[in-house]
Amino acid sequence: MDSFGRILLVEDDPKDVELTLTALDEYNLANEVVVATDGEQALDYLYYRGKFMRRAPENPAVLLLDLKLPKVDGLEILQQIKVDEKLKMIPVVVLTSSHEEKDMVASYKLGVNAYVVKPVDFHEFVNAIKQLGIFWAVINEAPPGSARKG
Amino acid sequence: MARSKFQLRNAQSPVLRYGLAVLSVSVALGGALLIERLRLRNITLFLFAIAVAAWYGGTGAAMLALLLSCISFAYFFIEPSHTLYISRSDIPYFILFALFAWLVSWFSSVRQRVEADLLQAREKLEIEVSERSSLLNLTHDTIFVRDMSDSIRFWNRGAEELYGWTPEQAIGKISHELLRTVFPSPLDDIQAEFLRTGRWEGELKHTKADGTQVIVASRWSLRRDEREQPIAVLETNNDITVRKRREQEIQSLNQELAKRSTELEAINKELEAFAYSVSHDLRAPLRHMAGFAELLRNSAAASLNEKSRRYLTVILEAANRMGTLIDDLLAFSRISRAEAHYSTVSLKQIVQDAIAEVRQDANERKIVWKIDSLPEWYGDRSMLRQAMVNLISNAVKFTRARSQAEIEIGCTDHQNDHVVLFVRDNGVGFDMKYSNKLFGVFQRLHPQEAFEGTGIGLATVQRIVQRHGGRVWAEGKVEGGATFYFSLSRTGAH
Numbered sequence: 031m032d033s034f035g036r037i038l039l040v041e042d043d044p045k046d047v048e049l050t051l052t053a054l055d056e057y058n059l060a061n062e063v064v065v066a067t068d069g070e071q072a073l074d075y076l077y078y079r080g081k082f083m084r085r086a087p088e089n090p091a092v093l094l095l096d097l098k099l100p101k102v103d104g105l106e107i108l109q110q111i112k113v114d115e116k117l118k119m120i121p122v123v124v125l126t127s128s129h130e131e132k133d134m135v136a137s138y139k140l141g142v143n144a145y146v147v148k149p150v151d152f153h154e155f156v157n158a159i160k161q162l163g164i165f166w167a168v169i170n171e172a173p174p175g176s177a178r179k180g
Numbered sequence: 181m182a183r184s185k186f187q188l189r190n191a192q193s194p195v196l197r198y199g200l201a202v203l204s205v206s207v208a209l210g211g212a213l214l215i216e217r218l219r220l221r222n223i224t225l226f227l228f229a230i231a232v233a234a235w236y237g238g239t240g241a242a243m244l245a246l247l248l249s250c251i252s253f254a255y256f257f258i259e260p261s262h263t264l265y266i267s268r269s270d271i272p273y274f275i276l277f278a279l280f281a282w283l284v285s286w287f288s289s290v291r292q293r294v295e296a297d298l299l300q301a302r303e304k305l306e307i308e309v310s311e312r313s314s315l316l317n318l319t320h321d322t323i324f325v326r327d328m329s330d331s332i333r334f335w336n337r338g339a340e341e342l343y344g345w346t347p348e349q350a351i352g353k354i355s356h357e358l359l360r361t362v363f364p365s366p367l368d369d370i371q372a373e374f375l376r377t378g379r380w381e382g383e384l385k386h387t388k389a390d391g392t393q394v395i396v397a398s399r400w401s402l403r404r405d406e407r408e409q410p411i412a413v414l415e416t417n418n419d420i421t422v423r424k425r426r427e428q429e430i431q432s433l434n435q436e437l438a439k440r441s442t443e444l445e446a447i448n449k450e451l452e453a454f455a456y457s458v459s460h461d462l463r464a465p466l467r468h469m470a471g472f473a474e475l476l477r478n479s480a481a482a483s484l485n486e487k488s489r490r491y492l493t494v495i496l497e498a499a500n501r502m503g504t505l506i507d508d509l510l511a512f513s514r515i516s517r518a519e520a521h522y523s524t525v526s527l528k529q530i531v532q533d534a535i536a537e538v539r540q541d542a543n544e545r546k547i548v549w550k551i552d553s554l555p556e557w558y559g560d561r562s563m564l565r566q567a568m569v570n571l572i573s574n575a576v577k578f579t580r581a582r583s584q585a586e587i588e589i590g591c592t593d594h595q596n597d598h599v600v601l602f603v604r605d606n607g608v609g610f611d612m613k614y615s616n617k618l619f620g621v622f623q624r625l626h627p628q629e630a631f632e633g634t635g636i637g638l639a640t641v642q643r644i645v646q647r648h649g650g651r652v653w654a655e656g657k658v659e660g661g662a663t664f665y666f667s668l669s670r671t672g673a674h
Contacts, residue, residue: 043464049471098460127467128459129510131518150466150503152474152496 036062036167036176038090040072040107041125042099046148050094050125053159059167064090069102073110076117089120091176092166097126097133105136112141119173121166194240201233201241205248213256223273226253227280234284242288246281250274322396322417325403326355328410342396342419344389355415360387375410378402383424384417395421448517455513462506470499508636512621515643520560527554527601530561531589534568542576545585552590557599558670559648567644570637571603571664577631578607578662597670598650604663609656618654641666 037059041047047065054060066072072095074080078087093111097104104124111117123144124137134145146162149155166172208229226249234242255262258270266274316323317337325334332355335347343350343359350358356367362385363370374380380400387393396417403412473495477484484492531551557564572587579585586606593600610618610625617623619642622635638652641664645652649669656662 045468045472046464049468049475052471052475127461127463128456129507130456130459131514148463148467150463150470151500152467152471155467155471 036091036172037163038064038066038072038075038093040066040069040093040099040104041096042067043096046096049152049155050159053156054163056156057160057163059163062167068100069104069107072099072107073102076111076120089117089173089176091121091170091172092162093120093122094125094162095122097124097128097137105133105140108137108140108142116175120176121170121172123162123166125162197237197241198244200237201229201245202248204229204232205245205252208249209252209256212252223253223276226277230277230281231284234281235288238288239285242281242285246277249277253277322419324350324355324415326413326415328412330354330356330413332358333412339417342388342394342417343386361385374400374402374413378404383420386417393421394419395424451513452517455510455517458506459510463503466499466503466506470496470503473499505634505636508634508640509621512636512640512643515563515566515640515647520563520647522558522560524556525559525561525564526556527564527591527599530565530568531572534565534572537569538573538576541573545576545580546583547576547579547585547587550586550588550590552588554589554591554601555594555599557668559668560644563644563647564668567641567666568603570641571666574637574664575603575605575607575662577633578609578626579605580631581608582606592665593667598667600665600667602663602665604661606661609658609660609662610654611658612656615654615656619652638664 037054039047039050041050044067047067051060051063054063064075066075071080071082072093075082075085076089078085095104095107099107104126108122108124111120111122118141121143122141123146124133124142125146125148126133127148129147137145144162146158149158205226208225211225212223230242230245230249233245237245251264253273254264254266254270258266258273313334313336316334319336320338320341321336322338322342323334323336324332324339326332332350332353335345335350339350340346345358355361364382364384370380370382378401380398382398384396384398385393386396397420399416401414402410403414405411473492477489477492477496481489528551531554535549535551572589575587576585579587588604589602590604591599591601608626614625617625619638620635621639623639624633624635626633642652645666645668649671650667652664652666654662654664
């Protein structure tokens with residue numbers, strides 16, 4: 031598989047994936063997205079394992095990370111990324127359903143770059159995702175070694 | 181023994197005493213004659229006779245015995261016999277008799293004096309004991325004395341009152357048998373320690389005359405005689421049955437409390453897990469409902485009629501409202517669960533911040549703000565700010581119909597340990613008969629169409645105020661405005 035994306039979306043709920051992609055599509059960012067549906071897949075992608083063994087050798091410009099995930103949860107992924115010399119520069123945005131303060135505190139302690147609670151209201155949701163996509167994938171200068179817009 | 185000899189001596193009449201002297205010498209004479217017949221000359225029996233007369237008969241008897249001994253000895257044993265003639269060489273015998281008589285009489289008088297002293301001392305002791313007994317009877321404490329074989333010798337009024345036996349019933353009984361004593365440790369160990377130290381303290385169980393059991397704090401002290409021999413035990417017992425029962429009650433209450441607290445902790449953990457799960461898992465489907473309904477509206481807008489579009493709108497509004505409700509409920513539960521961070525805060529600053537936040541939503545409304553001077557206080561800044569925001573936004577909301585809203589924030593009571601603040605408005609007010617419903621979760625006094633809201637705001641205020649050791653109450657009347665008061669305690673914050 032030769033896929034590479036400027037946005038790695040780690041999200042186990044297909045409906046959330048669909049809504050997120052719909053939101054990003056409005057700014058033509060949907061085709062820049064690689065989706066990992068659990069924590070293990072996300073790590074496979076980052077470490078060129080499994081079905082991502084032969085993907086293009088660049089880091090995503092941003093990682094949108096859900097916290098509640100099967101197998102390996104979001105905080106564990108975040109921890110692994112932030113202690114790995116090759117991965118620690120990838121900007122990570124936690125994108126979660128929860129307002130839980132302890133999740134937020136834990137995420138920031140592990141070095142997350144942003145923490146966003148998905149709004150229930152669809153307009154707000156679309157807005158939030160759009161702004162995230164634009165900011166991290168377009169406006170923000172990604173660290174060296176990241177996939178760049180061609 | 182000493183006592184009976186003494187009595188014999190006292191009771192003797194002079195006739196008896198002198199008769200004794202005559203008799204003892206006669207016996208000695210008989211013996212001596214017997215020995216004489218066997219051709220032995222012996223004065224021992226005469227000396228013995230004098231000694232007996234002197235010891236038991238006193239000085240007079242001793243003199244008579246001496247005289248009779250001398251005459252008898254001269255008459256029967258000194259040559260020529262059967263005369264009273266004595267030669268010079270026989271004089272030492274008589275001197276010996278005289279010396280002996282004097283010696284024994286002296287011993288006797290000394291003994292008499294010692295015995296008299298002893299008697300006096302004993303009488304004094306008896307007086308002392310009887311005086312003490314009446315003193316010991318005055319006290320309410322239970323006191324008894326037992327000898328070294330545990331036989332009760334003295335039993336005061338307190339003992340009678342506690343145990344129910346009179347002194348007559350108790351004295352002479354073995355104390356541990358009478359009281360059916362239950363010892364905290366083996367009796368031999370207790371006795372050993374007691375004899376070593378002369379004191380013992382401990383708790384005993386006793387059974388009273390009526391069969392009920394008492395627990396006593398018992399103190400024993402050992403009485404020794406002049407030769408350091410233990411002679412008696414003074415035992416003082418205090419009834420601590422009630423105290424022990426209270427202690428046991430307290431202990432069992434404490435255990436119950438510890439159990440409850442463990443249960444509460446478990447329940448709290450469950451609640452937290454529940455809240456966490458609500459926060460994560462209930463919001464996601466709502467988001468999907470809202471999201472896909474919106475997508476449907478976008479994609480099918482052209483083909484839907486007015487009615488169908490309204491249905492979609494209702495679905496969307498319902499989903500959003502449910503989201504708000506869940507968020508508010510979680511925020512409310514978080515106030516109970518969250519750790520408070522107490523510091524000195526400026527209540528004036530908190531009110532100003534809260535007004536600034538609420539004003540954004542008040543748009544173009546004309547509101548007259550009146551803010552009294554407010555003190556500094558000790559509390560959790562963000563919680564107090566939340567409470568203020570809720571109260572002020574309520575005031576703003578319920579004055580919506582007024583052409584000129586007036587909102588006053590002040591302080592009615594400022595003491596060292598507590599302060600009472602209020603938020604007053606000239607809005608629609610409320611009926612005082614529903615005032616008890618104001619602070620309940622999801623309780624609302626106005627229809628959703630008139631005033632939006634989830635019914636969580638005042639419940640949150642109450643929870644915050646409670647965490648600051650205070651309480652919240654309200655006054656109002658329909659169309660006559662409302663005043664919400666809350667107190668904050670300096671010491672009760674938790």
